[in-house]
Every structure is written in structure tokens, then in C-alpha cells.
Amino acid sequence: MALLVQKFGGTSVGSVERIQAVAKRIAASKEEGNELVVVVSAMGNSTDELSNLAKAISPNPPQREMDMLLATGEQVSIALLSIALHELGVNAVSMTGAQVGIVTESAHGRARILEIRTDRLKSRLENGQVVVVAGFQGTSFSTGGTAEITTLGRGGSDTSAVALAAALEADKCEIYSDVPGVLTTDPREVQNAQLMKQISCNEMLELASLGASVLHPRAVEIARNYGVLLEVRSSWSDDCGTTLTSDLKNSIGLQGLELGKPVDGLELLENQAVLALSHVPDQPGIAAKLFEALSSGGINVDLIIQATHEGNSNDISFTISQNALAEANKICEELIKKLGGKLSTQNHMTKLSIRGAGIMGRPGIAASLFEVLSRSGVNLRLIATSEVKVSCVIDASLGTKALRSVGETFELTEDQITINPMVAGLGEPEVRGVALDKHQAQVSVRKVPDKPGTAAALCSTLAENGITLDMIVQSERKHSDGSQDISFTLNKDDRKRAGNALIPLLAQWPGASLEDGPAIARISAVGAGMPAKIGTAAKMFRALAQANINIEMITTSEIRTSCVIAEADGTKALNVVHNGFNLHQNI
Ligand code: ADP
Ligand code: ASP
Ligand code: MG
Numbered sequence: 001m002a003l004l005v006q007k008f009g010g011t012s013v014g015s016v017e018r019i020q021a022v023a024k025r026i027a028a029s030k031e032e033g034n035e036l037v038v039v040v041s042a043m044g045n046s047t048d049e050l051s052n053l054a055k056a057i058s059p060n061p062p063q064r065e066m067d068m069l070l071a072t073g074e075q076v077s078i079a080l081l082s083i084a085l086h087e088l089g090v091n092a093v094s095m096t097g098a099q100v101g102i103v104t105e106s107a108h109g110r111a112r113i114l115e116i117r118t119d120r121l122k123s124r125l126e127n128g129q130v131v132v133v134a135g136f137q138g139t140s141f142s143t144g145g146t147a148e149i150t151t152l153g154r155g156g157s158d159t160s161a162v163a164l165a166a167a168l169e170a171d172k173c174e175i176y177s178d179v180p181g182v183l184t185t186d187p188r189e190v191q192n193a194q195l196m197k198q199i200s201c202n203e204m205l206e207l208a209s210l211g212a213s214v215l216h217p218r219a220v221e222i223a224r225n226y227g228v229l230l231e232v233r234s235s236w237s238d239d240c241g242t243t244l245t246s247d248l249k250n251s252i253g254l255q256g257l258e259l260g261k262p263v264d265g266l267e268l269l270e271n272q273a274v275l276a277l278s279h280v281p282d283q284p285g286i287a288a289k290l291f292e293a294l295s296s297g298g299i300n301v302d303l304i305i306q307a308t309h310e311g312n313s314n315d316i317s318f319t320i321s322q323n324a325l326a327e328a329n330k331i332c333e334e335l336i337k338k339l340g341g342k343l344s345t346q347n348h349m350t351k352l353s354i355r356g357a358g359i360m361g362r363p364g365i366a367a368s369l370f371e372v373l374s375r376s377g378v379n380l381r382l383i384a385t386s387e388v389k390v391s392c393v394i395d396a397s398l399g400t401k402a403l404r405s406v407g408e409t410f411e412l413t414e415d416q417i418t419i420n421p422m423v424a425g426l427g428e429p430e431v432r433g434v435a436l437d438k439h440q441a442q443v444s445v446r447k448v449p450d451k452p453g454t455a456a457a458l459c460s461t462l463a464e465n466g467i468t469l470d471m472i473v474q475s476e477r478k479h480s481d482g483s484q485d486i487s488f489t490l491n492k493d494d495r496k497r498a499g500n501a502l503i504p505l506l507a508q509w510p511g512a513s514l515e516d517g518p519a520i521a522r523i524s525a526v527g528a529g530m531p532a533k534i535g536t537a538a539k540m541f542r543a544l545a546q547a548n549i550n551i552e553m554i555t556t557s558e559i560r561t562s563c564v565i566a567e568a569d570g571t572k573a574l575n576v577v578h579n580g581f582n583l584h585q586n587i
Contacts, residue, residue, distance in 0.1 A: 002171040003125070004029065007039040007135065007161035011178040012235035013077050014044035022176075022235065023084035026130060030090055035125050037168065039135040039161040040081055042073025047136075047154070063108035067137075067151045071097070074134035074157070082132050092130040095120070097137035097149075102160065104138035104150045105259075110466065111138060111150035112218070113159070114256035116167035135160040158219035163257055166226040173223070173230050175215065180234045181241030182207075182214055184583040185434045189574050192584040196432065201230075201246040202388045203432050203526050205357055206560050209387040210524040211437035217387060218258065221358040225250050225260055262362055263410040265355035266417045268403050271322040272302070272349040274381055274393060275332060278315040278476045280341035282308050285545035287316060287554060288538060289339070293331045295535030299324045302351070303384045303391065304537055304561070306554035307473040307487050313341075315476040316554070317382060319393055322347060344476075349381060350399040353391040353558075354410060360470060363463035366390050370456035372409045378402050379452045383472050386557030425559070428529035430536045431581040435524050436574040440470070440489040442517030442553065442564060443498070447483040448509055457505055458486065465501040467494045471522070471555040471562060483511065487553065489522060489564060520552065521570030523577055524562040537561045543580030549573050 006026065013019050022040075030036055041047075050069050054061045078094035085092035101117030124131050135157025140150045152159050158175055165173035182204065183193040199207075201224035208217040214232060223230040227249030233241030250260065280286055287306060294301055299320055306316040320328050325347060332343050352373075359365050366385055373380060373392060378401075382393040394402055407417055448454050455472065462469050469488040478484050490498055499514060506512045523544075530536050537554075540561055544551060549572065553564035565573050578584060 001033045001035060003035045003168060005037045005039065005161050005165040005168065005170045005173045007157060007173070007175045008041070008235060009157065009177045010041040010044055010047070012176055013040050013081065019077070019080050019084050023081060023088055026085060027088045027090045030130055036130045037121060037125070037164055037170070038081065038130060038132045039157055039164065040074065040077045040132065041135050041157040043077050046073045046076070064148065067108045067149050070151050071134070071137040071149045074136055078132045078134045085130060085132070090130055091128060092132055093124055094132045096134045097160070098139035098147060100133055102138035104140050104152070106140040106148065106150065108150055110153045111140060112258035113138060113152070113163045114259065116163055116257065118167050121168065133160065133164065152218070155213060155216040156218070158216035159222065162219040162222045162228050162230060165228045166222055167257065171229065173228050175230065175232045176235040177214060177232065178235065179214060180237070180239060181232045182212070182433070184432070185574060185578050186212065186436065189436060189571050190578050193578070194583060196242050198243045198245055199432060200528055201244050201357070203528055203559060204244055205387045206526045207433050207435050209360060210522070210526065210560065210562065211435040212433065217361055218358060220244065221361070222258065224248060224357045261411070262358055262365055263354045263356040263412070264416060266403065266407055266410065266412050267353045267355065267421050268399055268419045269351040269353070270396060270399065270420055272319050272351050272393060273322045273325045274317060274319050274346045274349050275328055276315065276317040276344045276476045277332060277336060278342045278344070279313045280316060280336070280339055282312050282314045282550065284548050284550045286314065286339065287551055288541035288545040290316065290332070290335055291538035291541055292535070293335060294328060295538045297327050297331050298534065299328050300534045301537060303382055303393065304554050304556045305382055305384070305473050306551065307475055308552045309475065309477060317476060319349070319351065319382065346381065348396040349393050350396045351391050351393050352399065352402050352406065353389050354406065355389050357388060359390055360385055360387050360468050363459070363466065363468040367456065367459035367463040368409060369406060370459050372405050373402055374453035374456045376401055376405045377452055380455055380474070383455060383474065384555060384557045385470060385472060386560055389558050391557065423532050425529040425532045428532070429527050430529045430533040431525045431527040431583065433526055434574060434578050434581070434583065435526070436570050437522040437524070438567065438570055439492050440520060440522045441492045441495045442487065442489050442520045443495070444485050444487040444515045444517060445506070446485050446513050446515055447479055447511045448486055450478060450482060450484045455486065458502070461501055461505050462498055465497055467498050467501065471553060471564065473553060473555060481511070487517070489520070517552070519567035520564045521567045521573070522562055522564050523570070523573045524560050525577060525581065526560045528559055530559050530561070539580055540577055543576045544573055547572055547576040
């Protein structure tokens with residue numbers, strides 16, 4: 001007998017017939033002798049429909065009332081599924097988040113789970129009942145002591161399910177959806193997307209936060225942190241889906257189920273060099289040429305950052321190991337002779353990185369990293385952000401000092417700190433999946449001071465307002481007054497709030513202003529084998545160049561490469577990159 005948590009998404013319970021089909025599935029699993037906790041989402045698009053009703057009344061409805069409204073969607077589906085189970089003779093009981101005791105923070109619309117009381121669930125399971133729990137919702141206690149209904153954020157039923165599995169120490173959490181499992185990319189965009197048999201939680205965390213909506217990133221974070229065995233499967237067939245793997249098995253700490261320490265590692269990689277090409281032409285194929293030439297020279301490029309300037313030229317910076325500097329210099333010099341542009345290099349650099357899960361999902365983490373570095377007087381030469389790792393390239397002479405302050409800030413122990421780690425990902429695929437995010441907007445802050453603390457100030461101001469900024473690029477170029485530009489992408493829905501939040505900060509920097517870029521899409525490739533393989537980024541840039549797609553921005557992290565492109569090119573880009581890595585061939 002196994003204890004299983006099974007989650008059925010909106011499409012899977014989108015009609016009476018589908019609810020009946022899901023009930024049959026559950027009945028069969030119960031018949032096999034399993035103990036079952038079932039989590040369901042609201043039927044079909046009902047969360048969107050409820051949301052639209054509110055928007056028809058107010059452009060800016062109070063978040064508390066939105067939670068009150070949206071939580072009703074799941075209440076409908078748990079009751080209907082329970083009724084369907086009773087019809088099949090299965091003893092089932094529906095429970096809301098509050099009835100179970102899913103206790104969350106009070107942040108309406110994006111509450112994190114603090115605790116799940118398991119006693120009420122366990123007593124029903126002991127009675128042989130199937131418990132049908134409303135996903136996406138919980139309850140918090142307001143300062144006045146009144147219980148408030150909260151929601152976890154769109155797509156949050158996955159998180160409810162995995163959190164229940166962690167709290168109950170279930171044998172497995174099965175996520176049933178309208179796809180056969182996790183595919184190499186979104187099958188709605190790319191017809192020949194293929195099913196993956198398995199994927200690591202770190203890769204899935206990156207993909208999920210970069211647009212692969214099949215799993216809520218926070219669900220993957222919980223699976224990773226508490227070692228929940230997670231499977232994604234089709235609601236319509238009995239085929240095996242995708243298994244997510246993780247080596248960690250933390251116990252749920254006192255800090256709260258979803259609030260456990262998000263940073264669990266710190267690394268210093270010494271002997272790095274930064275090469276910066278500026279004023280190179282802004283046209284398809286430039287990045288491909290550069291990184292192909294480096295790859296043919298056997299040079300393993302680590303971080304890559306590119307931003308477009310004044311619409312007609314690019315600055316591209318990248319890091320390599322110091323001992324490849326002479327060769328890389330030669331290759332770059334030859335290239336700029338043909339293409340135009342300027343080259344500058346910096347030796348004796350160090351890369352400092354924090355590791356964890358859900359780092360970008362908690363905007364305060366990157367902000368506190370940048371803050372502690374700026375307080376120690378460390379200027380950030382390059383920044384690379386991602387869901388599982390944030391890296392800063394800094395002057396080598398400040399490495400040890402930076403390591404100490406960052407370690408203290410994130411309360412890391414000696415064994416969580418590594419100096420010059422081995423290259424990760426040997427034997428793993430360089431790209432396991434690709435994702436498209438159409439919900440990002442590109443923004444530049446013009447004329448900010450070039451001194452420690454600028455990136456930290458931007459990040460903290462946005463973090464205080466719950467806004468994550470992604471793909472941060474500090475430009476190579478300086479204005480005549482020595483100031484520089486910082487570009488970043490953020491979720492479109494946060495753009496207006498970000499503008500308002502930044503007003504007081506920008507007022508402190510004379511001449512600074514916020515500028516919107518053109519409509520963009522972001523395409524990302526993710527693979528655990530990326531650090532160990534030479535030329536992965538070059539392949540992605542070549543695939544885009546062959547389709548005549550211009551790259552406006554590039555950022556990378558350890559296991560991902562992301563490019564910002566024109567919004568209209570999104571689907572085409574996803575297809576060419578997917579096929580460029582041969583992901584369409586059965587894996
Ligand atoms: P549910 O309602 O079951 O939670 P979602 O709509 O949230 O379903 O997630 C499933 C959808 O995610 C699929 O229909 C698919 O279009 C999309 N998707 C995006 N990327 C991927 C991917 N890599 N693998 C599978 N599905 C994906
Ligand atoms: N019903 C919620 C939504 O549509 C939660 C979910 O489906 O996971 O976002
Ligand atoms: Mg979903």
C-alpha cells in the first residue's frame with residue numbers, strides 16, 4: 001500500500017465528462033490499495049473567467065478580494081469530484097485549504113506555504129476515505145486574528161500537491177495534466193516536442209521559471225528540497241510520464257515549509273578573465289560567428305552577456321578561464337578586424353556564486369547578495385542570475401573578503417562553501433529542453449552611476465515591492481559623464497509597479513531615466529551538461545542566425561542560455577533552437 005498525492009489540472013477536470021473520467025482513474029488507484037490525497041485545480045479556464053469578472057468592475061481590485069474570489073474555483077471542482085467519486089461507490093471527502101490547515105504567509109495572490117497540518121488529513125485517510133483537497137489556496141492569520149483565504153499564485157495547485165506530499169511524507173506525488181509529461185518544449189508551440197523520461201529538479205526549476213508552464217516552479221523547489229518523488233503524467237493515458245530526480249532530502253524545518261533557506265551553497269571560481277567586445281554590429285549572426293570561432297579554438301566560455309545600444313551596435317562580454325586568454329584574445333582581434341568593434345580584456349577576475357532553489361522567485365535573495373558585496377566595496381563586473389544560481393564576476397583581490405561576507409549573510413557552513421569546484425555536468429545532455437517566455441518586458445535604466453551599490457539599489461527597491469528583475473546586463477559603455485546603463489527584463493505585469501517603485505531611486509541619480517525596449521520574447525535553452533560542453537551557446541546563436549533572427553540581449557547562467565528577441569520571432573525561434581539541438585529526434 002502506498003500513500004499517493006495525485007493532482008489533476010484545470011483541463012483534466014474541465015467538464016462533467018472529464019471529472020467522471022478522473023474519478024474512474026482515482027477509483028482504480030484506490031482499488032489497487034493506495035491511500036489517496038487528490039488535489040484539483042479549478043475547472044478549465046474558470047480562474048481566468050473569475051479574474052475577468054473582477055477586472056470588468058475594477059482595473060485594480062483589492063488582492064484580498066481577488067483571493068476570496070479565485071479560491072471559489074477550486075471549491076467547485078473538489079465538490080464535483082467528490083460527488084463523482086461517491087457515484088462510483090468511493091468514500092471521498094472534499095476539503096478546502098483552510099479545512100485541511102494549509103497555513104500560508106499573508107501575502108495575498110502569492111502566498112508561500114508555512115505549514116500543512118496533517119492530522120485532519122491522516123484521520124480521514126485512516127478511515128479509508130479519499131481526500132479531495134482544493135489546490136492553489138490556503139489560509140493565513142491576519143494581525144487581527146481572523147483567518148484569511150490566500151492563494152499561492154497562478155498555477156499554484158502543483159505547489160499545493162507537492163507540499164502536501166512533503167508534509168505527509170507520501171511515497172509519490174503524481175501531477176496529471178493534458179500532456180504526456182515534461183516535453184523538450186511546449187507542444188503548443190513546437191509540434192515535434194518529445195517526452196523526457198526524466199529530468200533533474202534543477203533543470204526543471206530553470207525551465208519552469210523560464211516559461212515551461214507544465215509545472216509551477218515552487219512545486220519543483222519543494223520536490224528538490226524535501227526529496228519528493230515527483231512524476232508528471234497524462235490524465236488521458238496510463239503511459240509512464242516524466243520522473244523528476246533530486247538528491248536532497250531535507251526535513252521540514254522550523255522556518256516553514258516553503259521558507260526554508262533558499263541558498264545552500266557558495267562557490268568561488270578563481271583565475272577567470274573577462275573579454276568585452278564593444279561597438280560590434282547589431283545584426284543576425286555576429287554572436288554565432290564569435291562563439292563558433294572560440295569553440296573551434298577549444299575555448300570553453302562560461303558566462304555570456306550581450307546588450308544592444310542605441311539600436312545599432314552591440315556590446316558582448318564573456319568569461320573564460322585565465323589560461324585561455326591569449327588564444328581568445330587572438331580570435332577576438334581577428335574577428336573585430338573583419339566586423340569592426342573594440343576589444344578590452346580583464347585578467348585576475350573571480351566568479352562568486354550562490355546556489356540554491358527558487359532564488360529568482362525570491363527577489364530579496366539576489367538583492368541581498370548585491371548589497372553585501374557593495375557594502376564590502378566590491379564592484380560587480382558581470383552579473384548572471386537564474387533560479388538555481390546567481391553569479392557575480394569581481395576583482396580577484398576582493399574574492400576572499402567577498403566570500404566571507406556572503407557566507408555570513410546567508411549563514412552558510414564551511415561544508416557548503418567550495419573553492420574552485422570541478423566542472424559540473426559531465427555526461428549530461430548539453431540541452432535537455434527549451435522554453436519560450438512571452439510575458440517578459442525589457443527595460444533600461446539610463447545614466448546610472450558606475451559604482452558599487454547601483455545594481456544592489458535597483459534590485460532591493462524592486463525586491464521590496466515583490467518584483468524580480470531578470471537578465472540584468474550592466475553595459476560596457478560609459479556616457480561622457482562616466483555613468484552607464486543597466487538593462488533588465490521583468491514580468492510584463494510588474495512593469496507599471498516597477499516604474500512607480502523606482503521613481504525615488506532614480507531621483508537620486510541626476511539625469512537617470514527609465515526607458516522601455518521594444519516588445520520582446522525570451523528564449524532559453526537548459527541542460528545540466530552545458531558547463532562541460534564547448535560550443536553550446538554558439539549552436540543556439542547559429543540556429544537563430546540561420547533563421548535571420550536578431551538577438552537583442554544574451555545572458556547565461558551555469559545550466560542555461562537565454563536570448564531576448566523580437567516578440568514576433570518567438571515561436572519561430574523556439575522551433576529552430578529546439579531542432580538545432582536535435583531535440584525533435586526521439587530521446
Ligand atoms: P494544468 O491545468 O494541468 O496544470 P497547465 O496548462 O498549467 O496544465 O500546464 C500544461 C501545459 O503546459 C501544456 O498544455 C503545455 O502547453 C504547457 N507546456 C509548456 N512547456 C511545456 C513542456 N516543456 N512540457 C510539457 N508541457 C509544456
Ligand atoms: N486555478 C489556478 C490557476 O488557474 C491554479 C492552478 O490551476 O494551478 O492558476
Ligand atoms: Mg498548471
